[in-house]
Amino acid sequence: MKKIVLLLVLGVSISAFSQKKDKTLVTIDGEKTTVSEFKRVYEKNLDAIDNKEAKSVSKNLDLYINYKLKVKEAYSIHLDTLPSYKREMETYKNQLSAPYLQDTTFIDQLVKDAYFRTKNQVKAKHILLRLPREASPKDTLMLYNKILELRERILKGEKFEAIAAQYSEDKSAQDDPKTGRKGNGGNLGYFAAFNMVYPFEVAAYNTKVGEISMPFRTQFGYHIMQVDDLKESKGEIEAAHILIRDTTAVGKLKIDSIYTKLKNKEKFEDLAMQYSEDPGSKKNGGKLGKFGTGRMVKPFDDAVFALENINDFSKPFKTRFGWHIAKLLKKHPIQSFDEMKKELKEKVKKSSRMQLSEKAVVNKLKKEYTITEFEEAKKILNKKNLTALPIDSLQSTILRINDKNITQEAFIKYIRNRRHLAVFKLFEMFEEEEILTYYKENLIYTEPEYAYTLKEYEDGLLLFELMQEKIWTKSSSDTIGLQKFFDTHTTNYKTTDLKSIKGQVINDYQNFLEENWIADLRKKSKIKVSKKELKKLINFYKNK
Incomplete structure (x- = not known):
């Protein structure tokens, strides 16, 4: 049956x-x-x-x-009131409504952008001033003005790398006196789509070569960026390497002796298994799998992508991990848009940029709905220890979406496990979530x-x-x-x-x-x- x-x-x-x-x-x-x-x-x-x-x-x-x-x-017989039934239906509603919360036109554009940024790689350097997630509007403005001043100094002739080494809070930009490591002056080398957080990627591809961007914000803080080059990507490659971790003269002698063996026609795979100190790759002959630019540290990227022919191997070179010799195993050129469309769409959907698609839906709904914020009720945002306020004092309407009234109590419940963010930011997030909730509730109509x-x-x-x-x-x-x-x-x-x-x-x-x-x-x-x-x-x- x-x-x-x-x-x-x-x-x-x-x-x-x-x-x-x-x-x-x-x-x-x-x-x-x-x-x-x-x-x-x-x-x-x-x-x-x-x-x-x-x-x-x-x-x-x-x-x-x-x-x-x-x-x-x-x-x-009220089977629809069973807790298990309600939980199952709530899960299914979320799954079923998910496609309606995405702007398909917007997603299509994200996929096209991702293809351009896969086919073309950008070279840039940046300066970062970190901003705490709970920073107030006042602190945010102060930091914005500080990084804007750094931008002005560079525009007036000071070197980007020098300013980065002195002020950037990205540690890789700074010299390390303890280890003697030289900072990179903010230089990130070449990178492409999905290599950086999305706002950083957008800024890199929207800034013209030779120009310095206006300050922009990511989850790490405020940045300014100078774009040095934009060129067609070489795609992805498969490579292998031999690593000697000792960066002293002893390590140099050892890597040089391995290089001599390679020139004398000894097999790269055998030497990797015998001598390499990378436990993750030595067992399979030093193979590292498939990767594109920006995935490895810059000196490694520079060396391996400079190899022209399959089975070519590099001269010994040094990174912060030690001495390497790299071998080119296979090239994977960038495919056509039609060939890559499906793969890119999946990447887009799994990436943080999908939040922008949801944001686009929210922005559309804001124009369609009548949304009212009640300033008198919003005064609770200025109170300390909000979650300790008695429930019976939180029954005023703080937000209305069309004919739906949302109370202060709903806002307090929303922020209970999100106290690490500024309260004004939490209210923005709360309002957007309520707009989407209202939209989902009315999908049946x-x-x-x-x-x-x-x-x-x-x-x-x-x-x-x-x-x-x-x-x-x-x-x-x-x-x-x-x-x-x-x-x-x-x-x-x-x-x-x-x-x-x-x-x-x-x-x-x-x-x-x-x-x-x-x-x-x-x-x-x-x-x-x-x-x-x-x-x-x-x-x-x-x-x-």
């Missing part, structure tokens, strides 16, 4: 979206099902039906009526397909709970009833040993219980089928 349940789950529909002129096919206790609703159910199930008899319109209408009666029974699908799942889940309670659990636990059924129907089986065919008997017993149950449900309900509309339907599908 579970198969029938699952088949019918695919077909339940909602009268709210029926056409006004649509004729009524069946009425169950006053609830009408239109012809188009049943057609939607029937046609959706046709592909799953493999014989002519099962495709009978009349038989499918009977099954549909049985289905509606079961769902009605599930609601009448604005998106018919969403409403149909949600109702299908909702009723199907209820029906599963109902069948579990009324039929499946009872048939397997009611040993006396099962034995009685078997004794009464012994002539239907080839044996008198219940244990040997228990599975088959349980299935038959389930059918028996369900048939009796359905008969009782039909007796309790008033069912009226329009013979005229049913005949029209039968003729319609007969001639199709």
Whole structure:
């Protein structure tokens, strides 16, 4: 019987979206099902039906009526109030509504941008002034003005690298007197799409070569950036390396001796397995897999991407990890947009830039909705220890979206586990989340397909709970009833040993219980089928 349940789950529909002129096919206790609703159910199930008899319109209408009666029974005994049911529905709603919270036009543009930034790599240097996540507007403005002053000094002739070494809070830009390591002056080398946090990537590709950007903000703080070059990417490569960690003269002698062996035609893979001190790659001959520019430290990138031919190997070179020799194994040039579109779309969807798509939806909704902030109620934002305020003092409306009032209490609940951010920022986030919540709550009125699908799942889940309670659990636990059924129907089986065919008997017993149950449900309900509309339907599908 579970198969029938699952088949019918695919077909339940909602009268709210029926056409006004649509004729009524069946009425169950006053609830009408239109012809188009049943057609939607029937046609959706046709592909799953493999014989002519099962495709009978009349038989499918009977099954549909049985289905509606079961769902009605599930609601009448309040299965929709079960905590497990509510949790399952909330999870499904979030999954089902997710595509509606994305701006497809915006995503398409993100994919096109990602392709350009994959095909072309940018070389840049930056200065970072870190900003705490909970910084106040006053502190934020002070830091912005400070980095703006640094920009002005560079524009007036001071060297970017010198300012970076002195002021940047990216440690790689600074000299390290303890180790003697020379800072990079903010130089990041070449990078491409998905190598940096998204706001940094945007700034890099929007700044012209030779120019210095205006200050921009990322999760780390404020930056300014100078773009040094933009060129076509070499794509990705596969490479191997041999690493000697000792950076002293002893390590140099060792790497030089390995280099001599390579020039004398000894195998790179064998030497890597014998001498390399990179435990992650030495076992497989030094292989590092596939990577693009920006994935490795700059000296390594420079050395390996300078190799022209497959199987070429570099001279020994030094990084902060030690001495290396690198070998080029394979090249992966950038493919066409059509070839990369699917892969890039997946990358975009998994990246932080997808938040911008959701932001685009919020911005559209802000223009469509009437949104009111209540300044008097917002004064609680200035109070200390907000979460300690008594609930009965938080019942004023702080935000209204169309006709929905949202209280101060809802805001306090929202910020309870987000206290690391400034309260004004939390209110912005709260408002955007409430806008999206309102949008999701109203999807059943604005998106018919969403409403149909949600109702299908909702009723199907209820029906599963109902069948579990009324039929499946009872048939397997009611040993006396099962034995009685078997004794009464012994002539239907080839044996008198219940244990040997228990599975088959349980299935038959389930059918028996369900048939009796359905008969009782039909007796309790008033069912009226329009013979005229049913005949029209039968003729319609007969001639199709």
